[in-house]
Amino acid sequence: MTRREWLAMIGAAPLLKAAPGPEPPAAPVSIARCASYDEDVTAKLATLFNQLGGIDGLVRNKTVTVKLNMTGSPGIRFHGQPPGVTHYVHPKLVGAAAYLLGRAGARRIRFVESPWAYAGPLEDVMLDSGWNVRSLQSAAAGVEFENTNALGKSKAYSRFKVPGNPYMFPAYDLNRAYEDTDVFVSLAKLKNHATCGVTLSLKNCFGTAPASIYGDDAGVDEPNEKPTTGREAVLHNGKRQPSKSAPPELHPDSSHDPGYRVPHIVADLVAARPIHLAIIDGVESIAGGEGPWIRGIRIVKPGVLIAGLNPVSTDAVSAAVMGYSPRAVRGAAPFRTCDNTLLLAEAHGVGTTDLKRIDVRGLPIEQALYRYDT
Amino acid sequence: MRVLRWGAVLGLLPILQASAPQPSDWVPMRWPWSDPASLELLSGTPINCLLLKTVLPDFVQAAAARGVVTLAVLAPGGDVAGAARRAMAAKVTGIVIEGDLPEGDADGVREAAGGAPVIELTARSRMALGSGAPGVSILGTYQGVWPGIAVEEDGAKKAAPSGSVWIDTNTGFIRAVRAWGDAALWIANQPPAKTVVTGARYLQVVADAAISGARWVLALDDDFAARLARREPKTMADWKRIADLLRYFEQHPEWRRMQEYGKLAIVQDPAKGGLLSGGILDMIAVKHTPVRPVPRQHLTPEALAGATMAVNVDADALTPEQKEVLSNFTHAGGMLLTGPPGWKDQSPQGDQITLDKAELERLNDIWHDVNSMVGRRNMGVRLFNVSSVLSNLLAAADGKTAVVHLVNYSDYPVENVAVHFPAEYKRATLTTPEGVEKPLEVYPTEEGGGVDIDKVLVCATIKLEQ
Numbered sequence: 116m117t118r119r120e121w122l123a124m125i126g127a128a129p130l131l132k133a134a135p136g137p138e139p140p141a142a143p144v145s146i147a148r149c150a151s152y153d154e155d156v157t158a159k160l161a162t163l164f165n166q167l168g169g170i171d172g173l174v175r176n177k178t179v180t181v182k183l184n185m186t187g188s189p190g191i192r193f194h195g196q197p198p199g200v201t202h203y204v205h206p207k208l209v210g211a212a213a214y215l216l217g218r219a220g221a222r223r224i225r226f227v228e229s230p231w232a233y234a235g236p237l238e239d240v241m242l243d244s245g246w247n248v249r250s251l252q253s254a255a256a257g258v259e260f261e262n263t264n265a266l267g268k269s270k271a272y273s274r275f276k277v278p279g280n281p282y283m284f285p286a287y288d289l290n291r292a293y294e295d296t297d298v299f300v301s302l303a304k305l306k307n308h309a310t311c312g313v314t315l316s317l318k319n320c321f322g323t324a325p326a327s328i329y330g331d332d333a334g335v336d337e338p339n340e341k342p343t344t345g346r347e348a349v350l351h352n353g354k355r356q357p358s359k360s361a362p363p364e365l366h367p368d369s370s371h372d373p374g375y376r377v378p379h380i381v382a383d384l385v386a387a388r389p390i391h392l393a394i395i396d397g398v399e400s401i402a403g404g405e406g407p408w409i410r411g412i413r414i415v416k417p418g419v420l421i422a423g424l425n426p427v428s429t430d431a432v433s434a435a436v437m438g439y440s441p442r443a444v445r446g447a448a449p450f451r452t453c454d455n456t457l458l459l460a461e462a463h464g465v466g467t468t469d470l471k472r473i474d475v476r477g478l479p480i481e482q483a484l485y486r487y488d489t
Numbered sequence: 490m491r492v493l494r495w496g497a498v499l500g501l502l503p504i505l506q507a508s509a510p511q512p513s514d515w516v517p518m519r520w521p522w523s524d525p526a527s528l529e530l531l532s533g534t535p536i537n538c539l540l541l542k543t544v545l546p547d548f549v550q551a552a553a554a555r556g557v558v559t560l561a562v563l564a565p566g567g568d569v570a571g572a573a574r575r576a577m578a579a580k581v582t583g584i585v586i587e588g589d590l591p592e593g594d595a596d597g598v599r600e601a602a603g604g605a606p607v608i609e610l611t612a613r614s615r616m617a618l619g620s621g622a623p624g625v626s627i628l629g630t631y632q633g634v635w636p637g638i639a640v641e642e643d644g645a646k647k648a649a650p651s652g653s654v655w656i657d658t659n660t661g662f663i664r665a666v667r668a669w670g671d672a673a674l675w676i677a678n679q680p681p682a683k684t685v686v687t688g689a690r691y692l693q694v695v696a697d698a699a700i701s702g703a704r705w706v707l708a709l710d711d712d713f714a715a716r717l718a719r720r721e722p723k724t725m726a727d728w729k730r731i732a733d734l735l736r737y738f739e740q741h742p743e744w745r746r747m748q749e750y751g752k753l754a755i756v757q758d759p760a761k762g763g764l765l766s767g768g769i770l771d772m773i774a775v776k777h778t779p780v781r782p783v784p785r786q787h788l789t790p791e792a793l794a795g796a797t798m799a800v801n802v803d804a805d806a807l808t809p810e811q812k813e814v815l816s817n818f819t820h821a822g823g824m825l826l827t828g829p830p831g832w833k834d835q836s837p838q839g840d841q842i843t844l845d846k847a848e849l850e851r852l853n854d855i856w857h858d859v860n861s862m863v864g865r866r867n868m869g870v871r872l873f874n875v876s877s878v879l880s881n882l883l884a885a886a887d888g889k890t891a892v893v894h895l896v897n898y899s900d901y902p903v904e905n906v907a908v909h910f911p912a913e914y915k916r917a918t919l920t921t922p923e924g925v926e927k928p929l930e931v932y933p934t935e936e937g938g939g940v941d942i943d944k945v946l947v948c949a950t951i952k953l954e955q
Contacts, residue, residue, distance in 0.1 A: 189874070189876070190654060190876030191876070192877070192899075194901070195877065195899045195900060196901070197904065197905075235864070235865050239865060239873070242907045243874050243875075243876070245905035245906075246905070247905065
């Protein structure tokens with residue numbers, strides 16, 4: 116199949132019957148070539164932002180919260196590599212984002228993540244990942260960090276109601292950092308995911324759910340502010356409900372298949388907590404899974420950065436860059452054993468997966484194409 | 490030319506022999522060759538003590554001429570005392586008994602040695618711990634785990650998605666034993682059979698012992714020894730790196746005099762669980778928490794000075810006086826964690842040097858409590874980005890100087906390590922076996938100060954000064 120034939124295929128009519136109603140929004144997506152982190156990552160990212168029309172209007176004098184992808188324990192490495200070149204977003208890209216957000220006038224830049232089984236300072240996890248926290252702090256004025264696995268620096272959780280018809284939970288209780296912000300950015304990695312097929316800006320937000328409430332050792336009644344586990348039992352498998360302080364599942368008798376549950380939960384979360392800017396780190400990454408604990412993963416170097424103002428559109432373009440149809444249904448790659456998170460989010464009205472409706476700027480998809488399935 | 494050189498050396502023999510190192514300074518190696526010419530390999534190395542299975546007078550004499558001590562290695566079986574007499578007749582410096590002799594046979598060897606040093610490499614459970622026995626200046630064991638990142642059978646690193654990489658190490662055992670007394674400690678396990686041992690793995694095993702104040706008795710696998718004998722360039726390069734690492738630790742005898750430091754104290758009987766690898770001390774080590782082992786027999790208020798937390802592994806084993814010490818510790822504000830009622834610290838059985846599965850599961854209960862109690866508190870020093878690294882924090886008696894040793898057990902360099910330490914330390918210097926010695930920029934942290942280290946190959950040391 117030629118690249119043109121492949122593009123025709125992935126742009127074909129949706130394979131999942133779209134819900135009736137207004138068309139989900141579309142927004143431009145930019146792609147840039149960035150062969151390595153030794154290149155001028157800041158300049159590349161600035162170009163992406165410029166191609167999107169600039170971010171000044173979005174962030175000036177605003178609080179900007181940036182959800183990072185730092186999945187899994189920082190101690191688990193693939194071939195001894197720093198996690199930033201495999202399954203975490205790279206600290207240079209994080210620093211570049213901080214600098215550019217600051218330069219665009221952001222008043223406060225808060226980096227957030229719910230790291231594996233830990234509710235202590237996020238800076239500890241960054242240091243354990245080999246990141247230079249001091250450099251990040253000096254990249255812009257007003258840089259902060261918040262571990263959103265528990266209450267963190269806040270005194271109460273914020274409740275995010277899922278608009279329309281929620282799939283799994285009517286609302287999610289999250290760390291207040293996700294509410295106390297004007298702009299929400301998802302800074303994700305261009306990766307496969309064992310449960311969800313791909314993990315991009317949408318799936319990155321699965322990590323907004325605090326383990327204190329949705330973790331295996333969450334309190335039955337109240338959150339456990341010192342969680343030490345992941346979210347398998349509550350979110351992946353539905354073996355138990357979250358702490359009673361948070362709304363329970365709408366349909367506890369529905370499928371317990373993680374390939375069903377996780378995509379639906381992610382779609383709920385991104386509908387409840389909208390993403391204003393999606394940035395995808397595809398410079399160096401892994402294929403075959405989301406982290407070193409997945410058998411058969413391999414290091415890949417797609418050499419691209421992608422950004423967009425709509426997360427579904429951005430993920431659609433990113434999936435296409437990975438060689439997948441963003442509208443593939445369960446059973447087709449990369450969604451062989453799961454539902455398509457992108458389509459579920461689209462059905463929630465978050466954004467379009469229709470590549471024909473998405474204005475791709477900078478590097479064309481066919482030139483950025485890097486097949487994750489070989 | 491060769492004859493002339495030997496003649497010149499032999500002429501200096503009395504002077505050289507007079508400068509033979511003391512047993513506590515011996516840097517030992519199992520020497521696989523008997524040809525005097527092989528001794529040339531020692532040039533430029535700090536190795537000064539050769540363990541010989543085959544004793545030839547010419548070789549012994551040539552070694553002595555270089556100021557190198559020789560020890561005849563005798564194994565149980567047959568007339569061991571007679572073998573010792575024959576070895577002494579060949580002018581070896583002393584005897585090494587490797588293995589566990591029947592009761593009383595070691596005395597016969599000592600008598601045959603006629604006052605020359607006799608070193609016993611025994612099972613861990615038979616080491617003369619804390620005996621203070623006269624003449625026991627070196628404790629040794631032939632039992633040790635082969636240090637390195639634990640690997641599962643299919644080649645994957647042994648770690649859960651969430652967990653830490655497990656590192657097989659002798660450090661917990663060494664620290665428990667050294668807390669008992671000041672004897673020089675030799676770990677004399679040999680490379681695993683049917684395994685390719687890279688140069689880097691030799692560096693790791695040397696460093697694994699050295700960071701806790703012991704010496705690994707250098708033992709080359711047959712393949713490495715053969716390549717070294719042929720002077721193959723790559724093997725010679727590995728040999729030089731091994732020598733450089735040995736010299737690195739030998740150039741700092743003050744490190745061996747320093748004491749294990751940490752605000753967390755583990756009260757344990759070194760003769761029981763302390764003899765086993767993979768126990769509580771090693772569990773804490775992979776969490777990079779500084780800890781000081783306190784032998785139950787040495788449990789005094791002074792031993793707990795400066796500690797803020799203590800773990801009493803085997804509560805029932807304490808005397809009333811020792812219980813009083815811990816009671817006073819808690820009354821003074823210290824946190825104390827005790828093992829579950831009825832829990833007994835396991836002693837090694839037979840050839841066992843690691844915990845069995847059942848014991849490991851029981852110890853996990855204590856471990857979870859310890860982990861919860863300590864969390865990520867700074868118990869003397871905090872390390873970041875060190876998942877493939879083990880460390881040891883040692884402090885001088887006056888507390889004004891401390892060192893943090895780092896050993897990297899992975900096949901890759903570790904980059905961007907951060908070290909946070911208490912505010913009383915104002916200066917930090919990085920040294921490495923590669924010859925780096927440079928002051929580090931100390932920046933403020935919530936805990937006091939911090940430094941960043943760009944790269945750790947196999948080993949690095951941070952010296953902290955008030």
